[in-house]
Amino acid sequence: MASRNLITDTQNTWCPGCGNFSIQFALRDAIKGLVNEGVPLENIVLVTGIGCHAKMADYLDINSFYSIHGRTLPVATGIKLANPELTVLCCAGDGDAYAEGMDHTIFAAKRNTDITLIVHNNRVYGLTTGQYTPTSPLGYRGRSTPKGTVEEPFNPLTLMLASGAGFVARGTSRKLPQLKDLIGKGLRHRGFAFIDVLQICATYFNKSELYDTRGYELAGHDTGDFDAAWRRASEWGYDRDAPIGFGVFYQKERPVFEEHFPAAKPTREKRADGIRMLIDERR
């Protein structure tokens, strides 16, 4: 099965030069890495939202749940509860994860469900033609904000740290090998793994130069030190000019959500006994 190429023959409709291609290859290679380590391919499930990024569900030849806009994580949580043996990951847009479905992002971190969330953060709504998102810089001009946005962006990394995420990382579609490594680490992390991927949008917001010139790899950083992680994550506020760190900011394991729920299916007899008991209690 590992020999399967993992890319479907569906026609790809991403724009030429789209950052999603890099993410797709990084993700495919990370999945291959897992499979080579013995994770059966059929145990891997991808959940996507709606947006350019979400086409990943059509393009990768693996189990997938192509959900609706903003709603990857609760579906993924349900899948994980149904079968904790599955490796469940989400590809979400910044519109998905930080606007429409922000509540789920915070709660996934709070619950520590064993899910890897990859946010394709191109800092625009790609599929709906380039409107601003929660991580667009102040003054961003899109078709819904022709005079520029008047809202400051927020910083998803500090938000996730504050919400209890046990794995917080940032990569970029501009640095493929590192991205593959980060996704692999996220998938292997037991618990909620959050990876913000600064993805260039070739059509609406091509920040290649910014990410190439201001980006740097976190080195000598203690990923177990929350305060250090917070300082690093605060360095750049997705807005004004500052160095942009890539790598794992924080990693700490704690009990995962689905541990607390039964994995086994009740037998018919057990169910019948249980029902009889419930009825008798009410006699």
Added chain:
Amino acid sequence: MTDLSVLVGGKAGDGINSAGLIVSHLFNQLGYYTYMYYDYPSLIKGGHNYTITRAAERPIGATRDRIDFVLALNQDSVDLHQDIISDKTIIVYDSYRVKSGGQGVDINAFLKEEGAPPVMGNSCIIGAFAGVAGIPFPVLEEVFSRQIPKGLEKNLAVARKGFLAVREATKIPRGSVKPSSLLSGNEAIGIGLLLGGLEAYVAYPMTPTSNLLHFLAGAAEQFPLTVVHPENEISVILMAHGLAYGGKKTAIGTSGGGFCLMTESFSMSGMNEEPIVVVMGQRTGPSTGLPTYTGQSDLHFILHAGQGEFPRLIVAPGDSGQAVFWSQVALSLSWKCQVPAVILVDKTLCEGTFSLWEDLPRMTDEGDLPDSPSVASYRRYAITGSGVSPLRFPPTPGAAIKSNSYSHDENGVTTELPDLVVAMMEKRLRKMETLKKETDLLPAVNTGGEKTAEKTLLCWGSTLPVCSEIAEMERFRLVQPVILSPFPEEALKQALAGTKKTILVEENALGQLQMLCARHGIPVDHAIHRYDGRPFPLEELRMRVREVA
């Protein structure tokens, strides 16, 4: 024929609901069918809560216009119910808090003597009730020992003080009915779902279905059952999608407001064909409305909820027995036909408590899934004659199982090709016929009363018990469509054949079943509406029926 009603009233926090339940259990032990109505405003402490337990030797599910006993823990229990209190009503009251005719009990003093906490005041008044009603103390002991798991001795001691403090004013005769389990509508739905093979339940608290969440959460360990309370209703239904995709039979519960938040993913179930079962407890709308009161004004919302066109199953049970049966049906058929299903109920049913009238109504078929074809060529949305594609769940070696909210091909990959879009739409719509074939095998339309009478009382949902009773009294025919989608047009026409006058009873203002009937060419001669959030009491509805009959 003995037909008695007991009102228990007090402040929120006085344990009125449990006191009412104990009164119901006393009648259960004495040999009666019971029904309990629970009325409470939307607050936690204070206010006025009351229950009305009615006991009779026939199955019942409605209150009456008179009350035989009042157990008053607050002044409102007497003052606010003058319309049903008469000079025949026997009143026992907490003499420290209430001024009234009848027999006072110094609950405070008794509690002090026994060193019992204030919440045990309700046991004291129940003891007094047993005393005035001539219920032998051993019957009370029997009920207490079953129903009060904690502090039994002290509760009994306090009850005995109340029992001895009053004079016997009447003697309730023993009835002939075998004691049964008393189930709330919520519990009945839960049991029905469990009988249908429920493996997971997800909900965000909202009256009137919160108690179903509490019930299943309490029962979760022994099955085992996965019960989750997530961040909001959007998450609730999406978790259900994930659980269903993973192969777990799942139900979710909410009320109108929560269902509004769910509609986008309800529609997704129409496209991705994940079986989703929603317990939808109606309350008085629009919006927050009267959160703890009843209504039947969401039928059209449920019939049409969600963008696009897709088949859906809607069942509307009318009492706890039906709730057991039809909840099983909803879960089984939702999986068998891969359609979303709604168990449409309301506050009256959810939070009413009924004697379980018969043995557990069971489906013969637990809805086991047919075996799937070989995996090599697995396609999640394979086109079939029935429209139902074989289900597989990850991990399935060799298969990529692709669920998709977009229009998709048989593999679950997005497509916008017109011919394929049409073929897949028609595949999904064929499930409407498949579902109809299934529901045609079931008693989709319930009939009662005088089955050939020329006058018919037509009803749906929780007005069933009150309408049944009136139909019997008036020698009318009673007709209740239980399945509301796919609409059982032929069965309903058959049930109504020969009727000269149809009177429809609905707890809404605009006549929602009436509109649905009209769409199917079924005329209604008179419509009786109520929309103050309260269920119809027997005599009041009977009078309104007589006005138009």
